Amino acid sequence: MQNHLNRNGVAPFRSIAAALTCLALSFATGTAALAQEKENISVLWEMTETDAERVASKLDFEGEIQPVEGEAVRGAPLVVLVGVAVLPSLVDAVITFYRDLTQGGVIIDASGEQIAIETSTGLPYGTxxxxxxxxxxxxxxxxxxxxxxxxxxxxxxxxxxxxx
Structure with missing residues (x-):
């Protein structure tokens, strides 16, 4: 039997085996992603009122937006989002928020009763x-x-x- 190679120099049965392996890995990754879509995460996220308005459009969130009395950043009042967010929307909101940063970075901290999210000028920009x-x-x-x-x-x- 003659060994036929495709134009990339790979035997066709190896290409099919590789494709099936990639398909199986894609399915496993997709299944894991679907499992995570069901995750609800308890969140406490401090940000400016302006940022909260922008983030709210991305966030599937049940809870409250509470003002932080007497606090402001660059003249903008601070608020805290307290409640439960659906994981994919939380990730989308964090990435959207992160992309708009002009200094510092974002800390996502699970050391309390909720995931606490805040900006920090103590972090290198873009972290x-x-x-x-x-x-x-x-x-x-x-x-x-x-x-x-x-x-x-x-x-x-x-x-x-x-x-x-």
Whole structure:
């Protein structure tokens, strides 16, 4: 039997096997993503009133937006979002918020009873830092993360802290 190669120099049966492997991996990744879509995360997120208006359009959230008395950043009043968010929408909102930062970074901290999200000028510009219940860094993104990577880091932090 003669070994026929395709134009890339690969035997056709190997191409099919590779394609089936990729398909199986894609299915497994998609199944994991669907499982995470069901996750609801308890959140406490401090931001300016202007940021809250922008983030609210991305966030599937049940809870309250409470003013922070006497606090302001660059003249804008601060508010706190307190409630439960659906994980994919939380990830989308964090990435949207992150892309609009002009200084510092974002800290996602699972050391309390809720996932606390805040900006920090103490971080290098363009950083997203995810910490677990013990304050240990789980992930330190230095550029815009892929949604699946940020989602996994938040789930890992929340599970370590038993936050739901």
């Amino acid at each position: 997203i830092l995810v910490r677990d219940a013990n304050g240990i860094e789980i992930q330190n993104f230095r550029s815009t993360p892929k949604p699946a990577d940020l989602s996994s880091a938040i789930v890992e932090a929340a599970k370590a802290a038993a936050i739901k």
